[in-house]
Amino acid sequence: MTAIHLENLVKRFGAFTALKTMDLEIRDGEFMALLGPSGCGKSTTMNMIAGMEQPSEGRITFDGRDMNGVAMGRRGVGFVFQNYAIFTHMNVYDNLAYGLKVRGTPASEIDRRVKAMADFLQLTPMLDKPSAKLSVNILQRLAIGRSAIVEPAIFLLDEPLSNVDAAFRAVMRTELKHLQRQFRQTMVYVTHDQLEAMTMADRIAVMDHGVLQQVGTPLEVYNDPVNLFVADFIGSPGMNLLKGVLADSDRGLVADLGALGITAPIDPALSATARKHGIREVVYGFRPERVVLAGAGQGIAMPVTFIERIGARTVVHFGDGEQRVKAVFDNDVAVQTGETVHVAVEPGFARLFDAATGVAIREV
């Protein structure tokens, strides 16, 4: 149980800067997901926490202790690799016992703790089996058990589910979250899959191009993205983002979306911020799940270009070119391809971004 603090962390590989700057506080016992597309610097960050890479600048502290120069074997970090890195030439028992053996733990205690861990992770029937041919969910449990047996303060998981097929991933997610609750260790979880981050993490750190974009609970990141990248990256499909210009009307400030028409009045608090900073060019954002059909003459009018059935819901694509909108409806939605439909955003669910900087306009 350890709090991790990353301060002004920078990592350069020659001329390439993998991590531009990173400040992050990971609380004691927290499940933090580092989420971002490949090349965003999330694995580099994780490797620096583990001590496999040394930061070019800045420092990492565990409970206030500076970790710079502390060898990776002495940090008390458990690491679950993407492919689990199980010692394939050993059986399950020897894999579990490894960390204790190299520390010179007495044989009787090793045996007791290995058996307890195997019991806890339901690995007891496989203890004598060679580890090379185990199925992937057993490998995951073994990898976690092998790290957990030496009681690390921190658990780092590097995309442990990326080699698993989609159907099985749901099972593994549940299992992993369950294990974390039982171990109560600080966990840092690297992933490019937002579903994994959303379902398991206490907080998510969204990263892109070596820059930390936003840190927050899954719902904070989903509901109130701080910039266009997070708005687009989080959610499936991502947030609808339409370019517009703010204009006064008799009902208050609205966004003029050009050919699409005028939006409903903007939240007074957001209007105040936009006015204060003199922002006119904006991006008007709203979640596909918050689109409702509107009566004729209301909302914005757009042609239906494509109807996508995804099972439980139906995704309707509107418009073409730059101004495109996706909406998620119930399957019985009465729209047809080619027809022009009026849609509106549920009150209170529109978001505004400064078009010049991409930063969200928020209440002050």
Place this chain on the structure above:
Amino acid sequence: MSMLATEEKISVTGDLSTTGTRIEDGGRRLGLMLTLPAQLLVLFIAVFPLLMQLYISLTDWSPLDGIGWWQAYELWNNFANYTDLAVDSRFWDALGRTALVMLICVPAEFLLGLGLAILFMDNFAGKRVFYSIMLIPMMVVPAVAGYMFFMLFQSGGPVNDIISTLIGRPFALAWLSSPGTALIAVMIADIWQWTPLMFLILLAGLVGVPEDQMRAATLLGASWSQRFRTIVMPKMKTIIIIALSIRVIENFKIFDTLYIMTGGGPGVATETISVYIYKVTQQDLIWGYVAAIALVILIALSILVSLAISRMNAAKEA
């Protein structure tokens, strides 16, 4: 369409089990016919010479006798070659010397090669250049290497010059003509020439050790020597056995470089099995005896190699 119809007819009218047997028989015959040329070739190039060797080894035949080898039965000698061999002290001395060279050279080459391979796992300036330089000894023609070391170890040669400089007084040991040092010089030449092969094979093995497993071990607190013992060595077991087998077999046959350096001398001080066989063949011309020696050596080496292979298979299964 017609194919389909035929198949249907078989499945309707024919008893399935007999159909199966007929197909299997046909397949076996076809298989035999297809592999027969290759089998005959193998028989001709491997088994036939072996049988011929066995046959000659039971006779006193020599090419000077003026009769063809197939008539060698006229010189049948009641296993005299084998009984002679059992008491041939020159043979046993040569065998002992060969074993001594092998027991010193192969471990030395292994340890040097392993050490160098470990160094080459790190990145350092000029690594590629050093890598190429490392492999040069292996590419030198053995005869040339023989002449190189012949000159290096002359009493006025560079080796003695270096030693004189180091110890600060004249040093003029005649390495190759002193019975005590000739074998040492020969072993140094062998180690020089064949350490690169060990290095190359072991480097390939080291590169193949999964890096993430090494990191996992490090994160679990294993020291360098613990990682080496518990991860690297078990992962490299197969490749180490292969490398050692190659060098044991090759070193057992040590001949070319050695023959040019010392010719097996002074006296018989550097006479290994290969040199002894060469001398018996070319100088004494008693070929029946040579065949017997070669056969004994072949059997001994085969036992060694099959032991190594069974160890390797055991390692693979573990």
